[in-house]
Structure formats: C-alpha cells, structure tokens
Amino acid sequence: MIQQLPDNNGRFGAFGGRFVPETLMNALIELEQEYNRYAEDPEFKAEIAYLLKQYSGRETPLYYAERLSQHLGKAKIYLKREDLNHTGAHKINNAIAQGVLAKRMGKEKVIAETGAGQHGVATATVAALLGLECKVFMGEEDTKRQQLNVFRMKMLGAEVIPVTSGSRTLKDAGNEALRYWVSNVEDTFYVLGSAVGPHPYPMMVRNFQRIIGDETRRQILESEGRLPDTILAPVGGGSNAIGMFYPFLEDTEVQLVGVEAAGKGVETEYHAATMTKGTHGVFQGSMSYLLQDEYGQVKEAHSISAGLDYPGVGPEHSYLKDIERVQYMPITDREALEALQLLCRTEGIIPALESAHAVAQAVKLAPSWSEDSIVVICLSGRGDKDVESIMAYTGGKTL
C-alpha cells in the first residue's frame, strides 16, 4: 500500500530519512511524536478545520473551466482553486496547521524559509493570527526580486532576514533556517514550507496539504460521478502536488502528472528539472532526486517561477517517480508564460507562474485526450505576486 509510507525511519523506499546534525535529532523526534499525538486529537483537528474554513475560506472551488476546455478541444478541464485561499496560495494550509502545532507544543517563536515569499507571507500571517514571534529567512537575491512580499511580511510583524550565503536564493534560505534552528532548537518551531527536509516534515506537510486532494475527490464525484482521468500539479519541492495526489495514489486508473520547471530548457544549464535531469542525493536533510555535479555538489536551479526554482524535490515524489505511479514532465519558462496568458484570456484568472506550468502541460497533453476525458489542474496560487517579474521578462509587453 503506497499510502502507508513513510516507514518508521521516515523512508519512502530509498528516499527520505533524516540527514541532519545530531543537535537537531531530538527536536525532530520530538516533533514526530507530538505530531503523531495531535494528528488524531479531535480538538486539534477541529481547530485547524475551523481556521481553514472561517479564516482561509476553504473549501476551495473545483471550477469547471469551460472556455479553456473548449479552446483546448475535447476534455472537461477543472481547476482546483487553491489561489482563492487567504494569502493567495495553498501554502496557508500547511502554515495554519504547523502554527497550531507549534502552539500546542508550547513554542512561542517560529521561523520559516521562503523563496518568492508565499510561504513566508503565509507563516507571517499565521504567526500574527496566533500571536507567535516570527523570523523569515529569505535569500538576498529574492528579497530584491520580491520587495512587495518582504514589505508584506514586515507589515504582518515578521522579521525578514536576508541570507547572503551561497546563491542567495531559496536553497540558501533553507540552509540558513536550519542553521538558525540548530542554535535555537529549544524554544523555536521551524515551519517548513514544502514536502521536503528531514522526517517528519515530508509526511507532515503532505498530511496538512492532502485536504486539496480530499476535497477534489469529493467535488469531482459530486459533479461528474466519477474520478478524473488525469490530474496535473506543479512540483517545486512538491507540497501542493503531493497534497493533491496523495488521496488518489491507490486509484491507479487516475493518471497523475507532476510538472516541473524546465527554465530555459532541460538541454541547457538553466533549469529546475530535478526529476528529468537529477540523480539520487542527500540535500537539506533527506534523500531525494537532486540537481548535482558528479562530486555531489548541489547545482543552482533556474526558473522564472521562484516557487519552482529549487534543486531538490520531496522524497515521496522521488519514490512515486521510481515506482512510476506519477509521471514528471518539464515545462519551460516560455511555455508557462504562454499558458498563463491563455488562462488570463480564456477564464479571467491570472495564475501563479508555478501553477501556469501545470496549465502548460495540459495544453501539451490535450491532443491525446478524448471528448469525455476529465482533467483536474491544481491551480496552486494566484499570479498577482508574479506580475512584476512577468513585466520584467517581457519588457512590459503582454504576450
């Protein structure tokens, strides 16, 4: 049963585990124990369910994108509208749950890493809501590219710490958050934003995000009376995708497609196509696919989408690739931008660049679908945050 992973060592087959300094081991074990204890606690679950509904606005719609469907041909395409969450992306699902867990564990300080700033904003938001002190680590390059999100986090009361090590982007923000946690492990909770990192994070984040897939399953059965043929979701670290896929893993008739960033092309050095081009390695606390050189040095990733601009990927995705339950396909910057434009024009929805990768893959696959195919795309976030970088990319022209 694929759904019963990870095992007790946090392994999904060969992937996962806990590759961290000894100083963190007890904190991770404690986190796992506390998580396991609360995961079945009705009050804990009720508090999270309440906040997801009344604060974030769940459940999110499963919207039939009729004009997009007509444009592409035969299949009925549905969009899971995670972009309609409070703060504009699926990230809040996990931030709320980890924030509530931090509080239950008696921690008053939280830290987070962020790339584009979506997880940072979500964590800062939840910290304000729950009265927690919040520090967000963000690569210096990203603080420049995403000044609005930096200001947003500050408005919400968080301290934003620019990270000047390495490539000064998401991976370095993650390193620095882990280093800070090593120094402050006794009173600080690390709100990790994706389904990556040492056990129990990949499992925990998946379980906090599976609401996406659980709702989708219920909604599609209501509207169509059957499961979809294909589900697409963008994959950086992979939290929205694993949340969407997980409830469907045993339904082998449902094709699951993870869409990763090919940047300027997988044949170039400028991509974030970890699944297509990566190899097994240990990165930020777990074994997964990884972009690295032959000596095990981690390579920099490149994507127009900051949320996909990451050289690693979650261990469960790595496992699902190897057992061929999920197919992972690369989409270039250019293809993503065209799909973003298409969704704007056909549906009046500006998707996040991350989500636009999944839309682009739908465009590519559409010719293979039949008239009665049902397809779901996880629209993980809204695109307001990306408007500036799109303008910079196109020189201010619309496509």
Added chain:
Amino acid sequence: MNRMDAVFERLKQQNETALIPFLTVGDPDLETTLDIIDQLEAAEADIVELGVPYSDPLADGPVIQRASERALKGKVTIRSCMQVALAARERGSRLPFILFTYYNPVLQMGLDPFFEEVVAHGISGLIIPDLPIEEAAEIRQRARQADVHLIPLVAPTSHERIASIVKDATGFIYCVSSLGVTGERADFFAGIEDFLNTVKTYSNVPIAIGFGISSREQVARFSSICDGVVVGSAIVRQIESNIPLLEKQESREEGLLQIRKFVAQLKGTSDSA
C-alpha cells in the same frame, strides 16, 4: 594499529590533550593546504581534520562557509582532499588525518570506491556531520572493516541518545560544545561539564570537544576535562586573513609563519614556533 589510536595512547602517557585543528582543503589552494599542514605539524598539532568543501554546509557557520566557497572555486573535490592526505604523508607528515565531509559527496563517489580510496590514502578517521546514527549503519560497518574510525558526534541536546551513539564508538567521541553551527563563540552550553561527564560514563574511548573553541584559554579550560580539543573556524579565519600574504611569493613564508604561531599558541608551545 590506527595511527589516531597511537596518538591518543602517547598523549595519555604524557598526560596531554590532543590539539585537533580543522582546515578546509583547497582554501585558498591545494599547494597552500599542504604547506599549512607542515605548519600545523611544526606547531605540534596532534591530529588534523581535512574539511571537504561543500556547496551546502549545514553544520557550518560563516567562516567555514566562506572557506568552502573559495575552495570550490578552485574545483576542489572529495578526491583531491584525500590526495592531500597522501601527498602530506609523502612529504614526511606523521599526523593522523580525519576526513570531514558531508554525506552527499561520499554517496556520489559510491561507498565501495570511497572506502578503497580512504584506505589507499591513509586516512585514519571520518567525520560526517549530517549522518546521525539512524542513517549510519552501513558506513559504520564498512569503516570498521577498513580500520577507519567513524567519529560520532554527540550534542548537548542528545540526552538519552548519548548511550546508543557512543556504544560502539572507536577513535574518539566528538562532543559538540554548544547549540549551533561551527564558529568562534565566547560562551558554551551552560551544563557543559555535566554533559562531558555523562558522555564519559557511557564510553572509554577518548573524548574531544569542538565547535566554537578559538583561544588558548578555552583550549586550556577543556584540556583538563577532555582528551582532545578541536579548533576549526578560528584557524580557518587565520588562514583567511593571511591569504593576501600567502598569495605573494615574497610574503608567503610570513603568512605560513603567522598560521604556525597561532596554532602553537593554541597548543601552548609558542616557544617552538
């Protein structure tokens, strides 16, 4: 007998504590690393940690991060780090060498070739800071077969894990002085003596302390309660600040001498320098 064991044996008889300097191999270049190793030996360092530069050094503070970046610019690899050990030996060094490396470079090399090379290059021990015992079973077994010590790390937060971490330890046990990453600091974990005593109750192998030790006073303080003291960032910082001297032929000797003086002073043998 493993060269490292011989050193601890000798020091025990002399009632002395091992000074264990760390340096990042290839910072600023491989030839200079070899020359610095000569200086460490002249300053009577006892064991040397050869740090493999890594792109994502999670356990390290800014000083060693910068050293790694400099070394990686020179395309230093885990193989070149091992070659430095062998080259130093061929130049007459008698120091035991510990390879300090994150796990991923080991994994990418492949465990079979890695251990063949470790043995072929005369490495006495391994420190892998992101490989906790739960993940270390295979490496530990292979290290034992190769008569190479896999040095376990215990932290002030290890608590009830200490017993299982040190149970089958060989070489020495590396006690982490404080919560946090590597780097000089004025204060250590408040319960440090109790922590070290707890470790001693579970094991008879030598214990060394590291993370944040940077001065003769700190070395002296821990010498009375430990069998070894590791100094990393403070030495790497010395190397860093002497790079301008090391890079020029006419001032290179002076730069090397500065590093030797610093280490001799840590060891308390400044007269010999």
